[in-house]
Amino acid sequence: MALDNTINGSPNDQPITDIPLELMEGYPSFDEWYRVEKDPWDIGKAMSSDYSVVIEYLRTIKPITVFDVGCGLGGLTKRINIEITPRILHAIDISDVAIRKAISFYSTIGVCFTVADIRECYKDIIGWDTVIMSEIGWYIAPQFPRIIRQLGKSNMNLIIKQTFPANQQHYRAIMSRPENLDDMVGIPLIKRWVEPDGKGGRITVRWYGGDI
Numbered sequence: 001m002a003l004d005n006t007i008n009g010s011p012n013d014q015p016i017t018d019i020p021l022e023l024m025e026g027y028p029s030f031d032e033w034y035r036v037e038k039d040p041w042d043i044g045k046a047m048s049s050d051y052s053v054v055i056e057y058l059r060t061i062k063p064i065t066v067f068d069v070g071c072g073l074g075g076l077t078k079r080i081n082i083e084i085t086p087r088i089l090h091a092i093d094i095s096d097v098a099i100r101k102a103i104s105f106y107s108t109i110g111v112c113f114t115v116a117d118i119r120e121c122y123k124d125i126i127g128w129d130t131v132i133m134s135e136i137g138w139y140i141a142p143q144f145p146r147i148i149r150q151l152g153k154s155n156m157n158l159i160i161k162q163t164f165p166a167n168q169q170h171y172r173a174i175m176s177r178p179e180n181l182d183d184m185v186g187i188p189l190i191k192r193w194v195e196p197d198g199k200g201g202r203i204t205v206r207w208y209g210g211d212i
């Protein structure tokens with residue numbers, strides 16, 4: 001299994017210039033956002049129904065090893081750890097501040113939290129049962145097609161949970177509808193699609209690589 005299971009606390013304060021500006025509300029970096037805001041997306045303990053749908057699906061496939069990309073403060077990661085109990089659970093985020101907070105909240109539960117940029121390390125993510133990309137697509141939109149195509153090529157279950165806000169202005173040429181994700185992965189693996197009403201727009205949850 002690639003991608004070292006050690007905690008890397010290297011600071012990452014570089015501005016992310018290619019993210020949708022209206023989502024950043026003036027903050028120069030994810031670190032700054034996490035420093036100023038207690039919970040930038042109001043995710044809390046990831047108890048809303050769209051997260052529960054992901055948990056339900058994980059229950060059906062019972063992964064032994066899980067890799068969570070863009071874990072933020074670790075709400076979903078913690079649910080996976082407690083409710084699914086994989087043997088190995090590794091979570092990464094580009095924000096050093098978020099990872100430090102996640103570790104301070106959840107250090108006792110045995111999750112490996114690491115600072116890493118998925119745009120740089122996606123080729124090293126191999127040999128996992130399941131890889132989760134929850135609500136990260138817009139922040140890596142220019143590289144998202146390349147990343148999920150690469151991950152979709154392997155035998156890993158790739159779970160993509162992605163909101164498509166009705167008023168999304170940026171990156172519409174890359175992804176404006178859930179169907180665009182099919183084209184990106186390049187293989188017809190969509191198994192389920194859930195659309196509860198969500199604040200800020202339509203929420204779409206899609207799974208790749210496993211039946212439900």
Ligand SMILES: C[S@@+](CC[C@H](N)C(=O)[O-])C[C@H]1O[C@@H](n2cnc3c(N)ncnc32)[C@H](O)[C@@H]1O
Pocket residue numbers: 030041043046069070071072073075076092093094095098116117118119133134135136139140
């Ligand atoms: C909307 S939050 C989603 C958090 C969590 N996955 C969830 O669904 O509750 C997006 C997260 O992606 C992280 N992120 C953005 N760009 C990233 C990148 N290039 N590599 C890793 N994480 C990134 C942000 O720091 C943030 O924590």
